[in-house]
Amino acid sequence: MASLSLSSDTPQRRKPTMAATPASSTSSTSSTSSTSSTSPAFSARRSSPYLPTSRESLLLSIFPALLLFGTLFRVLSPQTRGAAMNVAPGTAHYDQAPGLAPSYFARKDNLFNVFFVKRGWFWITVTFAFFVGTHPFFAVSDKQQPAARNSSVLGRRGSAILRWGLVTGWWFLVTQWFFGPALVDRSFRLTGGSCQVLQAAVDDKIAADEDPSQLLLAATASACKHAGGQWRGGHDISGHVFLLVLGTTFLAQEIGWVLWRRAVSTSTVRVADARSLVMHDGAVKSAEVEAELATISPSPASTETATVASRIALRFAAVVVGLCLWMLLMTAIYFHTWFEKLTGLLVSLAGFYSVYLLPRWVPEARRVVGVPGL
Incomplete structure (x- = not known):
C-alpha cells in the first residue's frame, strides 16, 4: 500500500x-x-574589416564615375573636341589663351584653381579644424576624458588630429618632398620624363665629361616651372586628382561617421554600425562593441556654446566638399590623360586605406589611430 x-x-x-x-x-x-x-x-549589414562598407563604397564610386564622365565629355562635346590641345608627351591640356580655351575652367589661371585647388590642403585643414574644434562630439570634460580613451589612447580629438597628421604626411610625401623630390616628381623621372630647360644644362655637363646626377636630382616640377621649362616625356601622376580625392575622403570619414553616430544615438530605431573590427583575440566584431566602450556625453556647457559654431562648420565643410567634387570633374574634362588621372586616384586611395581601413583589422594601430565616430 x-x-x-x-x-x-x-x-x-x-x-x-x-x-x-x-x-x-x-x-x-x-x-x-x-x-x-x-x-x-x-x-x-556588417562588411569585411578589410573592405569599405556599402556606404563608403558608394562614396568611393563617385570618384571613378566623375573621371569617366569627364573623359566621355571631353570626347563627345563639340566644344572640347574642336579646341586646340597640347598633346606633347607628358602633358594633356588645352590652349590657355582666353579666346582659345574651350572653357574658363580649362584655364589654369581660373580663380577656383588658383585660390582653392592650388591651396587645397590648407582649405581641407581649416575645414577639419573648424569641425573638430566646434562639434559637441569632441567636447568632453576632464572627468569624462578617461572614458573617451577606451577606443583610443589619445581620445576622440587626439586620435582625429593624429589621423589628420597621417593623411597630411601622405599628401606631403606625394606632392611636396620625399627625401628629395616628391613621389610625383620621382615617378615622372623614372618613367623617362625630364625638364626642357634643365635637360639642355644636363647635356652640356655630359659634353664636358661632368657628372649631371646632382642636376637631375634637383629637377622637380616646381624647379622646372620656375626655370621656364615644362615636363616632357614621362608619366605625370595627376596631383589635382590625388589632392581632391584624398581631401574629400578624409573629410567624409572624419565628419560623416561622427554625424552618423550622433544621429543614431538620438534615434529611437536601432541601426547597427556596418563597420567590422578585428579584436585582439582575432574575433571579428561590429564597431558597436567599441562604440559602447567609448560612449560618453559632452559637458552641457560646451554643447550649448558649440551648437551654432558646429552648424556653421558643417555648412562650410559642405561647400569645401562640393568644390572638391566640382574641380575634380573639371580636371577630368580639361586636364591630364586618363591614365594620369587613374594613377592619381589610386595613390590617394592608398593613403585612405592605410589610415581608415587598415586599423580596423590591426588592433594595435587602432588603439592609437582610433576609428572615426567612436
Whole structure:
C-alpha cells in the first residue's frame, strides 16, 4: 500500500516539474529565436574589416564615375573636341589663351584653381579644424576624458588630429618632398620624363665629361616651372586628382561617421554600425562593441556654446566638399590623360586605406589611430 501510495504521489509531484520544464524550454527557445532573428539582421549589414562598407563604397564610386564622365565629355562635346590641345608627351591640356580655351575652367589661371585647388590642403585643414574644434562630439570634460580613451589612447580629438597628421604626411610625401623630390616628381623621372630647360644644362655637363646626377636630382616640377621649362616625356601622376580625392575622403570619414553616430544615438530605431573590427583575440566584431566602450556625453556647457559654431562648420565643410567634387570633374574634362588621372586616384586611395581601413583589422594601430565616430 505504501508503495502504491508513493507511486501514486510521485506523478503528482512531478507535474509541476514537467509543467515548468516546457515553459523554461519555451522561454529559452524564444530567447534563442529572438537572438538568432536579431543577430543575423545586424551581422548581415556588417562588411569585411578589410573592405569599405556599402556606404563608403558608394562614396568611393563617385570618384571613378566623375573621371569617366569627364573623359566621355571631353570626347563627345563639340566644344572640347574642336579646341586646340597640347598633346606633347607628358602633358594633356588645352590652349590657355582666353579666346582659345574651350572653357574658363580649362584655364589654369581660373580663380577656383588658383585660390582653392592650388591651396587645397590648407582649405581641407581649416575645414577639419573648424569641425573638430566646434562639434559637441569632441567636447568632453576632464572627468569624462578617461572614458573617451577606451577606443583610443589619445581620445576622440587626439586620435582625429593624429589621423589628420597621417593623411597630411601622405599628401606631403606625394606632392611636396620625399627625401628629395616628391613621389610625383620621382615617378615622372623614372618613367623617362625630364625638364626642357634643365635637360639642355644636363647635356652640356655630359659634353664636358661632368657628372649631371646632382642636376637631375634637383629637377622637380616646381624647379622646372620656375626655370621656364615644362615636363616632357614621362608619366605625370595627376596631383589635382590625388589632392581632391584624398581631401574629400578624409573629410567624409572624419565628419560623416561622427554625424552618423550622433544621429543614431538620438534615434529611437536601432541601426547597427556596418563597420567590422578585428579584436585582439582575432574575433571579428561590429564597431558597436567599441562604440559602447567609448560612449560618453559632452559637458552641457560646451554643447550649448558649440551648437551654432558646429552648424556653421558643417555648412562650410559642405561647400569645401562640393568644390572638391566640382574641380575634380573639371580636371577630368580639361586636364591630364586618363591614365594620369587613374594613377592619381589610386595613390590617394592608398593613403585612405592605410589610415581608415587598415586599423580596423590591426588592433594595435587602432588603439592609437582610433576609428572615426567612436
